[in-house]
Amino acid sequence: MGRALLTDLYELRMAASFRRRGMDGEATFSLFVRALPPDRGFLVACGLDSCLDFLDGLTVDDDDLDALTTLGLDDVTVDALAGLRFTGDVWAVPEGRVVLAGEPLLEVTAPIAEGQLVETYLLNQLTFATNVASKAARTRVAAEGAALVDFAFRRTQGVEAAMTVARASAMVGYVATSNVEAARRYGLRVAGTMAHSYVGAFDLEDAAFRAFAEDNPGNAIFLVDTYDSRHGVQRAIDVIRELGLGATAGIRLDSGDLAALAAEARTMLDDAGLTDVEIFASGGLDEYAIADLVVAGAPIDAYGVGTNMGVSADAPSLESVYKLVEYDGRPVMKLSTGKATTPGPKQVFRGRAGDVVALRDETPPSDCDALLVPVMRDGHRVHRETLAEARQRFESDLRLLPPEALRLRGSSPPTVTMSARAEALRASVYKKLIGREEPPQV
Amino acid sequence: MGRALLTDLYELRMAASFRRRGMDGEATFSLFVRALPPDRGFLVACGLDSCLDFLDGLTVDDDDLDALTTLGLDDVTVDALAGLRFTGDVWAVPEGRVVLAGEPLLEVTAPIAEGQLVETYLLNQLTFATNVASKAARTRVAAEGAALVDFAFRRTQGVEAAMTVARASAMVGYVATSNVEAARRYGLRVAGTMAHSYVGAFDLEDAAFRAFAEDNPGNAIFLVDTYDSRHGVQRAIDVIRELGLGATAGIRLDSGDLAALAAEARTMLDDAGLTDVEIFASGGLDEYAIADLVVAGAPIDAYGVGTNMGVSADAPSLESVYKLVEYDGRPVMKLSTGKATTPGPKQVFRGRAGDVVALRDETPPSDCDALLVPVMRDGHRVHRETLAEARQRFESDLRLLPPEALRLRGSSPPTVTMSARAEALRASVYKKLIGREEPPQV
Known part of the structure; x- marks a missing residue:
């Protein structure tokens, strides 16, 4: 599949028109999230790695041109796209960083047709990966140190989404995934141990438990709710003692009142002298359910988190955009109702006073971190790092977030302000476009 | 990438255990949606084609075994998976059919290890495709005949999801997609025509419109809201008249009060004698927003529908499950709190009195359609059809849905009942498992 066709048709029509007109001036496009979803106090940058893989060596090849002709594009448009390849520079926020609304995640500077062509793919990858990393980070905050395992594969929006979820959740501290291919890849x-079908395939529940433990010594987590969770816990205890499994065994609760069942199971296990046997919980969990279990003091050692995290159920998309902010040295601004943009290439400075969105060429204030770094030069990738590095970066940024930003409901993100120079540029471009001062923003 | 690794680890552990124990009896697994999301009155079956591609020829190969060893699985488990391949039979509801909660979308009958291995992939593909086809079908109902175009690519949960969305929305009547690769593939x-960046790259809006129309005769849809929608409409009218574009031109509104702007734009266009020039609307649309615009009488000819449809924003997942219902001739049932299943392979009979979930071998009542058809035999695909066939099937089923099922809010799905034989089987399995009659279901 030609990578260059992973785009919306209008990108190709615009790119062709720019090239036909000799409009090859450098453009800067800025990709950012307009507003945080309700209850979100922060985002976690994710998805850059696949964007850089996509951009590196991206070319419109002959097969792509043939396909466009087959799709009905006229010859002049198709010819104008021949030879188009990505030669631009990219600045971006590395994966794992905490980012906020209005802060560029990525900026592309390239001849305008090239920057236009790649919009759709970059938005697609950064939006979902950042969204799901942010959602998973919330479960991480809610779990207060309990282990988290990604169980999302069966209900993600496709197989690729499952891979993104496994990688993003690992980045924010999940200890494992059920997804075999994702584990191999990343x-x-x-x-993972057993499902209800395993229990159901045996005549009796304890026969299933015994068989599984024999075949999986060291990995026997008994799913106890196929018929009745309390009876299931007792049968698990019997098998654990009978086979002398000890701390390598565990039980998994997957339905019902998890807080009450976990408390009962803990008591039953402890009374049987199995204080080391851990309790796993799963079944429709999200950050709110986990927080409720933690507050209730449920003795749960690990959570399997699936669907709600994997599709970011309460906010399945982010309001991400990719906007032209400069063309051929001229700052560009869009004024559409409720969707106005700020012109010029940007940088974000993070310091004690909060984040400042500044123009790219501003001198950093002292003791500030600059969030965007160069990741591609002249169409070549110049940034590559391991998932472990991204995970470490997330851990550092997480520690610096104030409690208001970490709240699961009614959270307040840290302050983001515009630098004086960025404000002044915006005011002057507005005045030039409209002929009067910009009214105060509501 | 080995297809067999596109699964959860527990499927492999269970499959290995079954094989080590010589448990090679035939199992039937049933895949269905437990309950419809709020406000949904029906689902549209989708995703079968990719499931059948996956199953046909599915084998655990040597590379897969090596990968599992690398991932830390013990040699006995890995050896037990050697030679595992899918040899089963599959019955399924063809794509495009309307389906309801509790009705099997697909049933696999195979040696139990094989049926277990494929759970994750089948759930993943059928859940998302069916969910998004159902969501798109709701926009179709809301639009009352206006044209719909898929604009979702940039915000779907990955690139594969974008392909699924384009295909599923086409199946339920979308006339086009912005997604170039999906158009090529399916x-x-x-x-697609222009974005705000195209307008912004020119010094003046009318220069952008003129340039685009010159380069795209026959495809000039002017995006009018970059600076001010009313001024934009006037500039579009000027260019349409200047270049004599006539009915091939159009305008697109992408922000603000779409109903009011569409009415004003229509008046302006009509007053200029451009009664054939069409109005397109986009920007955060879903079935609710489209219905409001239709009710308001907004003169909109076509809608571009993106994010909210593409991630099924108000219900981004379905409560789909894949349950063992028979093993080695023995009906199997799960009793977990709130998640009980009904044993035995099934068929769904659709007639005037509504849908009946029956046992597979029941004689169909007269004048009934059987929803499930054989799609694989002995591991080979025996069902293949075009997207046009699925689309036609959807159109037929849509016409038969009652108004209560089509309502966007507070909808009531058609009745689904269990056949007397299915009820009797369930009661007898329950009694055998628990030793008493099943209490009435709440």
């Missing part, structure tokens, strides 16, 4: 720990 | 009509 070097993650893989986890 | 033979769809592709659509």
Whole structure:
């Protein structure tokens, strides 16, 4: 599949028109999230790695041109796209960083047709990966140190989405994934034991438990709710003692009142002298359910988190955009109702006073971190890092977030302000476009 | 990438255990949606084609075994998976059919290890495709005949999701997609013209309009809201008249009060004698927003529908499950709190009195349609059809849905009942498992 066709048709029509007109001036496009979804106090940058893989060596090839002709594009348009390849520079926020609304995640500077062509793919990858990393980070905050395992594969929006979810959740501290291919691809720990079907395939529940433990010594986590969770826990205890499994065994609760069942199971296990046997919980969990279990003091050692995290159920998309902010040295601004943009290439400075969105060429204030770094030069990737590095970066940024930003409901993100120079540029471009001062923003 | 690794680890552990124990009896697994999301009155079956591609020829190969060893699985487990391949039979509801909660979308009958291995992939593909086809079908109902175009690519949960969205929305009547690769892959009509960046790259809005129209005669849809929608409409009218574009031109509104702007734009166009020039609307649309515009009488000819449809924003997942219902001739049932299943392979009979979920071997009542058809035999695909066939099937089923099922809010799905034989089987399995009669279902 030609990578260059992974785009919306209008990108190709615009790119062709720019090239036909000799409009090859450098453009800067800025990709950012307009506003945080309700209850979100922060985002976690994710998805850059696949964007850079996509951009590096991206070319419109002959097969792509043939396909466009077959799709009905006229010859002049198709010819104008021949030879188009990505030669631009990219600045971006590395994966794992905490980012906020209005802060560029990525900026492309390239001849305008090239920057236009790549819009759709970059938005697609950064939007979902950043959204799901942010959602998973919330479960991480809610779990207060309990282990988290990604169980999302069966209900994600496609197989590729499952891979993104496994990688993003590992980046924010999940200890394992159920997704075998993701574990292979990204070097993650893989986890999983039995489903209800395993229990159902045996005549009796304890026969299933015994068989599984014999075949999986060291990995016997008994799913106890196929028929009745309390009876299931007792049968698990019997098998654990009978086979002398000890701390390598565990039980998994997957339905019902998890807080009450976990408390009962803990008591039953402890009374049987199995204080080391851990309790896993799963079944429709999200950050709110996990927080409720933690507040209730449920003795749960690990959570399997699936669907709600994997599709970011309460906010399945982000209001991400990719906007032209400069063309051929001229700052560009869009004024559409409720969707106005700020012109010029940007940088974000993070310091004690909060984040400042500034123009790219501003001198950094002292003791500030600049969030965007160069990641591609002249169409070549110049940034590559391991998932472990991104995970470490997330851990550092997470520690610096104030409690208001970490709240699961009614959270307040840290302050983001515009630098004086960025404000002044915006005011002057507005005045030039409209002929009067910009009214105050509501 | 080995297809067999597109699964959860527990499927492999269970499959290995079954094989080590010589448990090679035939199992039937049933895939269905437990309950419809709020406000949904029906689902549209979708995703079968990719499931059948996956199953046909599915084998655990040597590379897969090596990968599992690398991931830390013990040698006995890995050896037990050697030679595992899919040899089963599959019955399924063809794509495009209306389906309801509790009705099997697909049933696999195979040696139990094989049926277990494929759970994750089948759930993943059928859940998302069916969900998004159902969501798109709701926009179709809301639009009352206006044309719909898929604009979702940039915000779907990955690139594969974008392909699924384009295909599913075409199946339920979308006339085009912005997604170039999806159009190439599935033979769809592709659509798209200009973004705000095109307008911003020119010094003046009318210069951008003129340039685009010159380069795209026959495809000039002017995006009018970059600076001010009313001024934009006037500039579009000027260019349409100047270049004599006539009915091939159009305008697109993408922000603000779409109903009011569409009415004003229509008046302006009509007053200029451009009664044939069409009005397109886009920007955060879903079935609710489209219905409001239709009710308001907004003169909009076509809608571009993106994010909210593409991620099924108000219900981004379905409660789909894949349950063992028979093993080695023995009906199997799960009793977990709130998640009980009904044993035995099934068929769904659709007639005037509504849908009946029956046992597979029941004689169909007269004048009934059987929803499930054989799609694989002995591991080979025996069902293949075009997207046009699925689309036609959807059109037929849509016409038969009652108004209560089509309502966007507070909808009531058609009745689904269990056949007397299915009820009797369930009661007898329950009694055998628990030793008493099943209490009435709440």
